[in-house]
Every structure is written in structure tokens, then in C-alpha cells.
Amino acid sequence: MKILSTNIGKSVIIDYHGKSVKTGIYKSPTKQGIYLGREDVRNDSVIDRRYHGGEDKACYLYASNHYEFWKQRFPDLDWQFGMFGENLTIADLEEGSIRIGDIYRIGDAKVQVTQPRQPCFKLNYRFNCNTMVKEFIAAELPGIYIRVLEEGFVKAGDPIVLLERNEASLTVRDIYKLLYAKEKNPALLERAISDPALADSCRKDLKE
16 A cells, blocks of 8 residues: 555535535645644644544545546546545555554554544535435445554655554454444444444444
């Protein structure tokens, strides 16, 4: 895996059922690298910190290889990296082989995988499609959130080097399926909830 694009965005106001709502989902590639801080990406717009940013979701990564799937669904969009609100667009990211708690070196930063992305209504606006959230869930291509163990600059071309594999944890895709499955496997659910590396907000949602 390696970084193909670093992306940040400014606050944008959208009309949500007659109410003005701010969002930071509209991100675009930067010419330089970005700085991964403990709770967010420096100079990036993080609006609702109940769901974005913070130590467990300091940075969002999405796979460049998933873009081809979505380009077939939305062929008329003006495609660029950052379309999913990701700060890092990654080549060869595969949620089914990455485990919660895995630790990586990315550029100057050291990071740990915490959870898959749980999409909200703002994704519908980004793609001008009222069913995008449902389609995103069904596609099982969520991308990953990370916590930053050591802050630092990252840039396009930086490799993502595995430092520590958390074999005891479920994969990111396993967690994603548990979140949205109508019938949940009790053993897997307990395993996920008891995982100390899992983001607290994700654990709370699984408990509920």
C-alpha cells in the first residue's frame, strides 16, 4: 500500500430539509503533504466532532481501487481523489485483510487502525444521490479510520508499512458487516466489543 493523494477540505454549507448544515466532506487533493495530528489533520475542516475527528478517528483513508466500482455507478461525475471525504487515498487498501489494531508507519507518522467508516447523510449530498448511504453500506467498501500514535507529515508516494499485526482482532470488513447485519453472530460481536483497539464510538454502536 502507498499514498496516492493527500486531501483536505474547507467547510461547506448544504441545505438539509430547509436547514443550513456545515460539512467538511468536500475534500480535494493537495499539492503538498499533510500533517497527521492526534485528533485531526492540520488545516482540514472537521465540523461535527461527535462523528469525525478525535483520537479514534483522527484521519480517514479510502482505497483508490474502490473508485472504479463507484465510477461505474456514477460515470458522469467529475471524479478526483477525496470524493469520499478521505484525507488519504490509498493504493491497494483492502479492508478484508486489515485488522482493527494493526499499526503502520506512514511517512513520519505512526498510526493504528480503529474502525471502518460509518456513512452519514452527507454522503448523499456529495454524490447528489438520495440512496448513496444505502449503496455505500451494501457495497462493503468502507475505508478505514486511524488513531495517530506518533504525529507527522505524510505525502503522496509514501509507502504504508505494517509494523504490528493484531491477529486477535477482527478485520475492518468483519466489523463493518457486524455493524449493519440484521442478525449478528454473538461470538463475533463479543469479540469485537471486547477489543481494546476498537474505537469507542464503534463499540457503543455494536453494543446497541
